[in-house]
Each structure stands twice: as C-alpha cells, then as structure tokens.
Amino acid sequence: MGDRGMPGPDGAGDFRPHSSHWGVFEGAWRDGALQVRPHPADPDPNRILQNFPAALRHRARIAQPMVRRGWLEDGPGADARRGRDEFVPVSWDRALGLLAEELARTPPERIFGGSYGWSSAGRFHHAQSQVHRFLNMALGGYVRSVNSYSAGASNVILPHVVGPMEAMSRRNVTWDAVAEHSEIVLAFGGMALKNSMVAGGGVSRHIERGCMRAAAERGCEFLLVGPLRDDCPAEARAEWLPIIPNTDTALMLALMHGIVAAGKHDRGFLDRCTTGWPAFEDYLLGRRDGQPKDAAWAAPLCGIPAERIAALAARLPGKRVLVTVAHSLQRAEFGEQPVWAGLALACVLGQVGLPGGGYHYALGALGHTGRRSNLVSTAALPQGRNRVGAFIPVARISDMLLNPGAEYDYNGQRLAYPEVDLVYWAGGNPFHHHQDLNRLRDAFRRVRTLVVHEQAWTATARHADIVLPVTLTLEREDIGSSQTDPLMVAMHKLAEPFAEARDDYAIFTDLAARLGKEDAFTEGRGARDWLRNLYDRTALDLRDKGFDAPDFDAFWQAGYLELPQAPDDGGMLRAFREDPEGAPLPTPSGRIEIFSATIAGFGYADCPGHPAWIAPRDVPEDAAPLRLVANQPATRLHSQLDFGGHSQDSKRRGREVAWLHPADAAARGIADGDVIRLFNARGACLAAAELSDGVMPGVVNLPTGAWYDPEDAAEDKPLCVHGNPNVLTRDVGTSRLAQGCTGQLTTVQVERFTGNLPPIRAFDPPGA
Numbered sequence: 025m026g027d028r029g030m031p032g033p034d035g036a037g038d039f040r041p042h043s044s045h046w047g048v049f050e051g052a053w054r055d056g057a058l059q060v061r062p063h064p065a066d067p068d069p070n071r072i073l074q075n076f077p078a079a080l081r082h083r084a085r086i087a088q089p090m091v092r093r094g095w096l097e098d099g100p101g102a103d104a105r106r107g108r109d110e111f112v113p114v115s116w117d118r119a120l121g122l123l124a125e126e127l128a129r130t131p132p133e134r135i136f137g138g139s140y141g142w143s144s145a146g147r148f149h150h151a152q153s154q155v156h157r158f159l160n161m162a163l164g165g166y167v168r169s170v171n172s173y174s175a176g177a178s179n180v181i182l183p184h185v186v187g188p189m190e191a192m193s194r195r196n197v198t199w200d201a202v203a204e205h206s207e208i209v210l211a212f213g214g215m216a217l218k219n220s221m222v223a224g225g226g227v228s229r230h231i232e233r234g235c236m237r238a239a240a241e242r243g244c245e246f247l248l249v250g251p252l253r254d255d256c257p258a259e260a261r262a263e264w265l266p267i268i269p270n271t272d273t274a275l276m277l278a279l280m281h282g283i284v285a286a287g288k289h290d291r292g293f294l295d296r297c298t299t300g301w302p303a304f305e306d307y308l309l310g311r312r313d314g315q316p317k318d319a320a321w322a323a324p325l326c327g328i329p330a331e332r333i334a335a336l337a338a339r340l341p342g343k344r345v346l347v348t349v350a351h352s353l354q355r356a357e358f359g360e361q362p363v364w365a366g367l368a369l370a371c372v373l374g375q376v377g378l379p380g381g382g383y384h385y386a387l388g389a390l391g392h393t394g395r396r397s398n399l400v401s402t403a404a405l406p407q408g409r410n411r412v413g414a415f416i417p418v419a420r421i422s423d424m425l426l427n428p429g430a431e432y433d434y435n436g437q438r439l440a441y442p443e444v445d446l447v448y449w450a451g452g453n454p455f456h457h458h459q460d461l462n463r464l465r466d467a468f469r470r471v472r473t474l475v476v477h478e479q480a481w482t483a484t485a486r487h488a489d490i491v492l493p494v495t496l497t498l499e500r501e502d503i504g505s506s507q508t509d510p511l512m513v514a515m516h517k518l519a520e521p522f523a524e525a526r527d528d529y530a531i532f533t534d535l536a537a538r539l540g541k542e543d544a545f546t547e548g549r550g551a552r553d554w555l556r557n558l559y560d561r562t563a564l565d566l567r568d569k570g571f572d573a574p575d576f577d578a579f580w581q582a583g584y585l586e587l588p589q590a591p592d593d594g595g596m597l598r599a600f601r602e603d604p605e606g607a608p609l610p611t612p613s614g615r616i617e618i619f620s621a622t623i624a625g626f627g628y629a630d631c632p633g634h635p636a637w638i639a640p641r642d643v644p645e646d647a648a649p650l651r652l653v654a655n656q657p658a659t660r661l662h663s664q665l666d667f668g669g670h671s672q673d674s675k676r677r678g679r680e681v682a683w684l685h686p687a688d689a690a691a692r693g694i695a696d697g698d699v700i701r702l703f704n705a706r707g708a709c710l711a712a713a714e715l716s717d718g719v720m721p722g723v724v725n726l727p728t729g730a731w732y733d734p735e736d737a738a739e740d741k742p743l744c745v746h747g748n749p750n751v752l753t754r755d756v757g758t759s760r761l762a763q764g765c766t767g768q769l770t771t772v773q774v775e776r777f778t779g780n781l782p783p784i785r786a787f788d789p790p791g792a
C-alpha cells in the first residue's frame with residue numbers, strides 16, 4: 025500500500041529523534057514518505073531500522089476494532105473456529121463495552137495476563153507494563169508468568185550456583201575489557217552481531233564489531249563453538265569448531281577432563297572460590313560410574329575429533345580465557361547443563377573475575393551485554409500490586425490451558441496449573457514465540473475469551489475473539505531508555521495513528537473508566553503527563569547524585585540526554601574474587617557452586633546436583649533427518665515488522681530462507697533457491713533453500729519470525745506456507761528445575777517441495 029503522501033505531524037519537517045529495540049534513530053518526511061536514519065553517533069547502525077517506512081501504512085495493519093463472529097453471535101466459550109472464523113468490524117464503543125462486561129464477570133484468578141513479549145522500546149507505552157498495570161489497578165490482578173523465553177533455564181539455575189542472571193549477563197566483563205585483555209574468547213554459540221544489535225529499550229551505539237576487531241588485531245583468539253560459521257563476525261577472525269547441537273556439555277566436560285588430567289587446573293581458585301569440586305571431580309574422572317569424561321568419550325557425542333578436543337584443552341590453561349555461553353544453548357532440552365558446565369570450565373581455568381577473563385553468560389546475545397550500567401534508574405511505568413498469587417513458568421502456557429489442575433515440578437516446588445477463562449495479550453506474539461503451534465492452537469481454542477491488542481494482523485490476532493488496533497511506536501511520543509545505554513531519548517511522534525488505531529494507554533484508560541477505576545489507573549494523568557512524571561524521576565535521581573538535569577521541556581527540545589555511567593569495575597565476580605569472604609556471592613555457600621546441595625535436594629534426574637551430560641531425547645531417529653536450528657532472525661526482531669522492507673528483501677519466492685549444507689541438499693535433490701518442505705510429527709512448513717558450507721552437515725537453519733501462514737486453517741496440522749519453524753519445535757520444558765523454553769532445536773525431515781506453490785496470505789487482513 026505504502027504511504028499516499030500523508031504529511032508528517034508538521035508537514036515535511038526536520039529529522040526528529042525516536043528509538044526502537046534495534047537502535048536509536050531519527051525520522052522525517054520527504055516527498056510524502058517517512059525516512060529514517062540512525063543516530064549520528066552510532067558507529068555500526070542496524071539495518072532493521074529500514075523495516076519502518078514500508079510498515080507504517082502496510083495493508084497488514086489493523087484498521088478498526090474487530091470481534092470474531094462466533095464469539096459475537098454465540099457468546100464466549102471454547103471454540104474450534106478460532107483462527108479460521110470471520111471477524112466483524114465494530115465501533116470502539118461496542119468493542120470496549122463488550123470487553124468491559126466480560127472482564128467484570130471474570131474473577132482475576134481466571135485471567136491470564138502474562139502477556140509475554142517484547143512490545144516496543146518506549147518505556148511508557150511499553151505494552152506489557154500497560155496491561156499488567158491495568159489488570160492490577162482495574163481488576164486486582166491476574167495469573168502471571170515468570171522468567172523468559174530468552175533465558176528460561178538460566179533465570180533459574182544461575183541464582184542457585186553463582187548469582188542473579190543480570191549480574192552474569194549485564195554487569196560483567198565489558199567489550200572494552202575484551203578488546204584490551206582477553207587472550208582467548210571461547211564462545212559457545214558464538215556472538216553474532218545480528219543479535220547484539222538489539223537491546224530492549226533501545227541502543228544508541230553498536231560497539232561490538234569494533235571491539236571484536238580491536239581484540240583480534242591485538243592478537244586475541246576467538247574460538248566459535250557452534251553449528252553455524254557466521255555466529256561470529258568476520259572481524260573476530262574466529263576459528264570455527266562445528267559441534268552437533270545440544271552436545272556442548274560433553275565438550276565442556278572433556279575440556280575440563282583434559283585440563284585436570286594434565287594437572288593444569290587452578291586448584292587455588294577452586295579451593296578459595298568454589299564449593300563442591302571433589303564431588304564433581306569424581307564424576308569427571310569416572311570414579312563412580314567408571315566412565316572418564318575424556319576426549320575419546322566426548323568425540324562421538326559432539327562430533328569433534330578427540331585430537332582436536334585434546335589440543336584445545338592444552339591450549340587454554342595459563343591464558344586469559346573468557347568463556348561465553350549463548351542463550352541459545354539453554355533454549356534446549358536440559359539447557360541448564362551447558363550454562364553450569366561452562367561456569368565450571370571457567371572455574372577450572374581460574375580466570376573468573378580477572379579483566380577480560382572468566383565467565384560471561386550470553387555476551388553478545390543482546391546489546392545490553394558487555395556494557396557499563398547507568399548510575400541512575402531508567403524510566404518504568406509503575407505496575408501496582410497483583411493480588412493473585414498463581415503463576416506459570418512462561419513457556420508452559422499450552423500445558424496450562426490444556427491441563428488445568430494438573431500438577432508439575434518447578435524449581436523445588438510442586439505446582440498445579442490454574443484454571444483460566446480469559447487470556448489477555450498486549451505486546452507479544454505467542455504464534456511467534458511459542459513451540460508446537462498446532463498444540464498452541466488447540467490450547468487457545470479452550471478458553472472463553474482471547475483478547476489481543478495488536479498493530480497488525482499477526483496469527484495471534486487472527487486467533488483472538490476481540491482484536492483492538494493499536495498505534496505503532498512512530499505514532500506516539502515516548503521516552504526510550506535502557507539501563508546499559510547512556511542515551512535517554514525523547515521519542516517524538518513521527519506520524520499520525522493509522523486508521524482507528526489507539527494507544528494501549530488510551531484503550532486501558534477507557535476500559536478502566538467503564539470498570540469504575542479510571543483514577544486508579546491514570547492517577548489523573550494523560551500520556552504527556554506520564555512522560556513528564558517518568559522523566560522527573562530520572563531527573564530527581566540525577567540531581568540527588570550531584571549531576572545536572574534539564575527540566576522536561578528542555579530535554580524534550582534537545583531530544584537526548586546523556587546519563588552518567590558507572591565505571592567498569594568487573595562487577596560481582598571481580599569483587600568476589602578479590603575478597604571471597606568480604607564480598608560473598610548470593611548463593612547458599614557464598615561461593616560458586618560446582619555442586620549444589622539445593623539442586624541435588626530436589627532429586628531431579630533431569631537436573632542433578634552438578635553439571636552432567638544427559639543424553640538428549642530429541643535426536644534423529646527416522647531415515648535421514650536433520651537437526652533444525654531455529655535461531656533469531658537477522659533482518660527483524662522476532663516477528664516484528666516481518667512485512668517491513670528489510671525483512672521482505674531477505675525472503676526468496678516470498679518464503680523465509682532455510683540454510684543447508686550443499687552435501688545435505690544434494691542428497692535430497694535440492695538446489696539453491698528451491699522451495700523445500702520441512703516436516704516432523706508435529707507439523708510442516710515451506711521455506712526457500714539456500715546452500716552454504718557455513719552450515720555444518722546434518723543441520724538445517726531456519727530462523728524464527730516468519731509469520732505463521734496455515735494453508736488450510738480448517739486442517740488439524742495445516743502446512744505453514746511461509747516458514748515459521750515453531751510448527752516443528754517441541755513444547756517441552758528444559759527440565760523439572762526451570763521448565764524453560766526448548767525452541768532452539770529439534771529434528772526434521774527435509775524434501776524438495778513439488779506441489780503447486782501456495783500464495784503467502786499472512787499479511788492480508790482476514791476477510792471481514
């Protein structure tokens with residue numbers, strides 16, 4: 025559709041500041057089209073910004089409130105028509121009237137308001153904060169979700185064994201320290217620039233490429249352990265060790281075995297700073313089970329020759345080694361293990377807490393990592409109090425909806441799934457983030473009412489009963505800010521709202537009024553007043569700490585405010601190393617726990633008391649299957665603006681691209697550019713094949729984020745014609761400890777698609 029010469033808020037106008045999770049930028053109208061350019065100080069801007077212009081007025085946008093016909097005519101209730109029913113356009117007054125009635129009759133303990141998702145970067149209009157505040161203030165609460173799809177296993181295991189995830193992933197070794205001090209960076213899962221270019225709340229300067237280049241030029245060696253060669257940028261000049269996915273723990277154990285067998289482990293560090301080494305050493309050396317976890321043992325498991333493992337083990341001791349473990353490794357069956365084993369490996373090498381050495385969980389996974397933190401707190405909308413106690417680990421949503429009342433284990437507790445009638449989503453896309461989408465469809469068909477606020481016709485919106493159109497970030501004012509980026513951004517409005525779209529805040533204000541709770545929700549403030557209020561909290565904090573802070577109007581005029589940052593002090597691990605007694609870690613022993621009595625006490629076979637190799641169950645069984653790596657996409661954030669220009673440019677024949685090794689393609693008669701079908705017991709999708717020797721043999725890589733596009737929505741397991749890998753992934757938790765998402769990996773069959781090529785309809789509004 026494009027924009028038909030709609031002027032900006034001030035006609036043509038100057039470039040004005042705005043921000044997104046993928047970077048701070050400026051926008052202006054030129055010849056009737058929105059132009060965006062990165063923040064002038066950004067040394068390495070993110071091209072995902074170029075998804076904005078074509079997305080703004082795209083046909084995929086939702087124009088007006090819609091109610092599903094079956095829900096409207098037959099009333100709320102379980103309904104197998106969800107996802108293939110018609111929608112009836114209604115006025116805002118009618119939609120909100122119906123919704124307010126439904127909310128008023130549903131007890132808060134039967135409303136699932138987890139509403140997981142990344143929303144947009146502005147801190148006030150952050151949709152997940154808005155929906156939580158609304159449900160708390162207007163209804164008294166909701167069933168919530170805990171942890172994230174990003175780091176479900178780490179969220180739970182890291183606090184038991186070393187400390188809070190934030191301390192491991194955000195306030196730890198900095199990129200500057202890597203550039204200056206690291207001698208070897210052993211990167212499990214790599215440190216792909218596509219990933220570090222994204223940061224929740226925005227990022228003004230993308231520094232990772234430059235720091236990796238500087239480190240490599242100084243002589244630092246980057247070792248990439250992973251199935252894809254491009255998980256480290258060319259600037260890092262990394263040596264690639266292809267590894268069979270979900271076998272890193274075996275390699276880590278074998279490296280530790282080699283180091284210990286050679287007597288090169290740092291006994292002083294292990295004695296002073298860890299607990300439980302002897303029990304783990306017994307396991308490592310095979311004293312109990314008769315199986316030393318040596319290179320010969322690990323080689324067939326991880327697909328790396330024993331000699332190469334032995335050589336690597338010999339190369340590490342005595343060097344300033346930084347071990348990094350990507351989020352991806354734990355988004356898999358038994359994902360707790362590589363996180364813990366990587367930490368143990370760093371302890372064996374004894375570099376933890378030294379500049380540029382030790383352990384950094386998820387360095388480079390996001391633009392929040394490897395940076396200094398601001399000295400003042402960032403803006404955040406207060407959410408009020410949730411009076412409902414029930415929660416689920418976030419990735420257990422289908423389990424909850426399909427098995428209300430069923431019991432399950434989580435982090436030492438025995439919990440039961442609550443019974444939910446109404447599901448409320450604003451700012452997330454479960455048809456992007458969840459696994460086994462056919463099962464999710466079944467789950468969503470069980471509820472009484474599904475409410476979705478969306479900008480565009482995502483599959484989640486298509487499965488909803490009440491669909492409320494919301495503004496794109498460009499269509500409203502906000503404040504962009506993140507704890508790890510010094511730039512606070514006055515996000516100016518760059519376009520008028522699309523059709524009848526309203527801000528989430530305006531929708532919740534209207535609903536709160538209908539429920540008699542407007543004052544509690546708004547505290548008498550309009551959106552601009554809230555921006556002032558949020559800004560003033562940061563300004564006050566600045567002045568308290570002796571810094572200057574302009575008033576709100578001056579900040580707004582200037583567009584940016586540079587916040588002071590804490591020095592690079594090495595964080596919790598440095599303080600602990602320097603004084604283990606005086607600055608103990610927040611674990612039961614105050615040390616790094618290589619054996620955890622707490623975890624052992626839970627008695628989980630799938631997460632024992634020390635890091636261990638547990639053979640994955642999801643392994644190729646049938647003839648000639650491949651391992652699917654369903655990682656983060658390079659050309660967008662998750663599913664956001666998949667209809668934007670940059671994302672669309674990356675598709676072939678309209679489909680998402682799947683990468684295969686030429687040998688695997690040849691064995692299946694697949695040529696570059698062919699449309700292929702990926703399938704397994706859970707479902708099937710199409711994609712366009714691209715061949716590359718940067719993918720290890722036996723692996724197919726289909727990134728996430730292509731909008732789910734079922735060919736025949738009436739079928740049980742419809743073919744997704746566009747390439748959403750979550751029709752293939754498994755909906756099982758990492759272990760009884762964390763119950764985290766395991767969406768990164770599964771096994772699939774791949775064949776050339778020979779049928780008539782079905783059209784892509786994911787971006788067409790559903791027929792009214």
Ligand SMILES: Nc1nc2c(c(=O)[nH]1)N[C@H]1C(S)=C(S)[C@@H](COP(=O)(O)OP(=O)(O)OC[C@H]3O[C@@H](n4cnc5c(=O)[nH]c(N)nc54)[C@H](O)[C@@H]3O)O[C@H]1N2
Nearest residue numbers: 141142143144151174451452453457477654662663664767
């Ligand atoms: N197979 C597999 N699955 C995965 C992963 C994987 O590695 N493999 N990774 C997982 C990870 S790490 C994550 S974090 C999740 C991400 O999953 P999500 O965070 O759910 O994905 P997004 O596409 O960012 O969804 C955000 C949605 O919010 C909408 N939105 C944006 N701004 C606003 C707003 O202001 N108001 C409202 N109401 N809506 C808005 C967008 O249109 C979009 O639909 O996916 C997970 N899923």
Ligand SMILES: Nc1nc2c(c(=O)[nH]1)N[C@H]1C(S)=C(S)[C@@H](COP(=O)(O)OP(=O)(O)OC[C@H]3O[C@@H](n4cnc5c(=O)[nH]c(N)nc54)[C@H](O)[C@@H]3O)O[C@H]1N2
Nearest residue numbers: 174213218219249250269270350351352389655656661662
């Ligand atoms: N452009 C872009 N950037 C993003 C996002 C996005 O959607 N788009 N999402 C952001 C979010 S929310 C998050 S949480 C982070 C996620 O950060 P990650 O989870 O680390 O990112 P992924 O790209 O899923 O995975 C990184 C790489 O790990 C490798 N890998 C997969 N399985 C294994 C394994 O078993 N062993 C080893 N050694 N390697 C393996 C894959 O080759 C993959 O490319 O990314 C963030 N950055």
Ligand SMILES: [Mo]
Nearest residue numbers: 172173174175
């Ligand atoms: Mo994530």
